[in-house]
Amino acid sequence: MSTALESVLTAAGGVLAGIAVVAVPLLRLRHALQLARYQASHDDTTGLPNRRALLTALRRSIVDGRPFGLILLDLDQFKAVNDTYGHEAGNDLLTVVGQRLTGLPTPVRLAARLSGDEFAVLVDGGPDEVRVAAWDAAAVVASEPAVLDGGVRVTARASVGYTTSRLGDTPRDLLRDADQAVYHAKTHGCGVSRYQPTSTPAAAPRCQDTGQRCRDHR
Incomplete structure (x- = not known):
């Protein structure tokens, strides 16, 4: 060479x-x-998108201009699971719930964990699509017992509130309205509640179930 x-x-x-x-x-x-x-x-415990990711998705949906809705879920008796079975079992339950919400079909676009035992679901479409998705979310959470740390089986349930987008809404508006609906569902024990703007803010949330205080049955 x-x-x-x-x-x-x-x-x-x-x-x-x-x-x-x-x-x-x-x-x-x-x-x-x-x-x-x-x-x-993303959330460390469940791997789901977190509040930051949800807010980003809400802003994009508002800019896009097409109808959409926001569903919030608050797990019932979650503190009892933590107190009875321990923190790791509680994390297991959060993970199972997150996986079930992630599996919801279209028009669900995003499932997120906000904090504690609160989850959010972003849905494309108008009031009918959002209402069906809210019921589907409530049903899938309670669909079967979740197997937790140590083989413990717990049936989860959630109080669900939802709202649909309106002209001029901000992400904070949507979160506030859906949160009011969740509070109404939890305090009245009616499972699923929708937020409907009225002249009387305290009366805005409406339950959707078969109970006498609930309206707009599925």
Whole structure:
């Protein structure tokens, strides 16, 4: 092999080695950035999108201009599960509920965990689609016992409230209205409640069940 060729190969090898030296840290940096972005937008316990991710999705839906709805779910008696079976069992229940909500079919676009035992579901479509999705969410949470740490089986239930988008709504408006509906469902024990704007704010949420105080039966 000629001296010139040896020099070329040596130089090429040095260049490749240099590229490899630079590429490895860059690859690690890229993975670190991807992990940081994921952790910033996802819940540690369930792996679901978190409140930050939900707010981003709500803003995009508002800008998009097509009808959509927001469903909030608050697990019933979750504190009793934590107190009776321990924190890890409570985390197991949150994870199971999150998986079930994630499996809801279209037009459900996003299921998120907000905090504690509160979940949210973002739905594309008008009032009818959102109402059906709210009932489906309540049903899937209680569909069968969840198997927790140590083999304990617990049947979960949730109080559900929902609202549909209106012109001029902000993400905070939607969260507030759906939260009022959840509170109404929980305090009246009627399962699913919708928020309907009226001239009397306290009367805005409406239960949707078969009880005498509930209206707009499924």
